[in-house]
Amino acid sequence: MNTPHSPNPHHQRHLQYQRTIHRLRMEELVLAIVSVVLIVALVICGIVINNLNKEKAELTDKLKAAGIIVTSGEPSAPTDSANGEATTDSTASAVSSQSASTVSTTPPPETSWTDTDQDGEVDYPYAVVEPTQKTCYLTFDDGPSNNTLKILDILKQYNVKATFFVVGDANLDYLSRIHNEGHAVALHAYSHTYSQIYQSTEAYFADLKKISDAVKAKIGVESKVIRFPGGSSNTVSRSYCSGIMTELSQETLKRGYVYFDWNVDSTDASGNNVPVEQLIENIQRYGGHSSQDVVLMHDTGAKGTTVEALPSIIEYYQSQGYTFAPITVNTPPCTHGINN
Numbered sequence: 001m002n003t004p005h006s007p008n009p010h011h012q013r014h015l016q017y018q019r020t021i022h023r024l025r026m027e028e029l030v031l032a033i034v035s036v037v038l039i040v041a042l043v044i045c046g047i048v049i050n051n052l053n054k055e056k057a058e059l060t061d062k063l064k065a066a067g068i069i070v071t072s073g074e075p076s077a078p079t080d081s082a083n084g085e086a087t088t089d090s091t092a093s094a095v096s097s098q099s100a101s102t103v104s105t106t107p108p109p110e111t112s113w114t115d116t117d118q119d120g121e122v123d124y125p126y127a128v129v130e131p132t133q134k135t136c137y138l139t140f141d142d143g144p145s146n147n148t149l150k151i152l153d154i155l156k157q158y159n160v161k162a163t164f165f166v167v168g169d170a171n172l173d174y175l176s177r178i179h180n181e182g183h184a185v186a187l188h189a190y191s192h193t194y195s196q197i198y199q200s201t202e203a204y205f206a207d208l209k210k211i212s213d214a215v216k217a218k219i220g221v222e223s224k225v226i227r228f229p230g231g232s233s234n235t236v237s238r239s240y241c242s243g244i245m246t247e248l249s250q251e252t253l254k255r256g257y258v259y260f261d262w263n264v265d266s267t268d269a270s271g272n273n274v275p276v277e278q279l280i281e282n283i284q285r286y287g288g289h290s291s292q293d294v295v296l297m298h299d300t301g302a303k304g305t306t307v308e309a310l311p312s313i314i315e316y317y318q319s320q321g322y323t324f325a326p327i328t329v330n331t332p333p334c335t336h337g338i339n340n
């Protein structure tokens with residue numbers, strides 16, 4: 001007879017079968033747990049990466065606004081074309097020394113300046129005078145235009161001096177009033193056409209001489225203050241001449257010019273007639289954080305909202321304890337990193 005422990009092949013097979021089922025179920029359970037853990041880990045990673053990207057985007061925006069990193073700097077000139085305004089790039093040679101209120105005429109060449117964004121050391125041609133108080137440099141590119149007189153009226157009303165980086169394809173008859181009212185007439189370019197001026201160093205300096213001569217003919221002053229079309233950090237020039245901004249940023253200094261970028265962008269060149277509120281909000285958000293703010297704005301017919309926003313922009317800086325000054329060769333440099 002069979003005892004309970006007697007080897008019964010059928011019973012043993014059944015036990016073995018149950019053990020196998022049990023083992024398989026345990027393995028499935030472990031697999032399920034591991035899967036859940038992995039999925040949770042992936043979800044957490046996704047959230048973390050998403051947050052990091054958000055932070056990166058915010059930081060990038062801030063840096064862009066501060067001019068510390070650069071996309072293309074100034075938006076391309078054609079934004080003004082709707083109005084027939086200068087679509088060329090205009091830097092103007094501005095002689096800051098003329099503004100009766102602020103500037104010495106001929107600064108002594110004393111200091112030397114190392115630009116870490118460039119190759120090696122370049123002698124800075126003028127003595128830099130650090131302002132004793134928080135200073136705002138309002139700058140208007142691409143003019144003069146049919147908005148210039150309105151801008152000048154507002155500046156006069158607030159007794160504020162600014163800097164105009166002018167172009168050749170513009171109403172240069174307004175230069176006298178700009179100059180006579182103590183603002184700096186600085187050089188942007190005669191032609192704002194990137195493909196022309198950035199095709200070679202020679203082409204750039206030929207254009208610079210042209211606007212310099214045009215300004216001198218109008219106001220009798222040879223300006224040494226310049227702003228590169230698109231800013232020194234522009235990458236658009238890469239399409240026309242590799243490395244030209246590296247070359248120009250040094251060569252201009254060697255030739256006695258000083259170039260200025262900006263560290264606060266009103267973003268009025270991001271489109272025509274950017275809403276007034278947006279311009280003011282940008283200034284309030286990104287401006288007022290450093291002891292020297294160089295504010296980028298544009299003086300073209302298409303920038304009517306810049307004119308409308310100007311009183312609020314001035315009042316904001318006044319409320320933050322800033323004074324205003326035109327840019328001169330003695331103004332501490334405000335430059336971007338070179339990207340070409």
Ligand SMILES: [Zn+2]
Nearest residue numbers: 089090141142
């Ligand atoms: Zn420009």
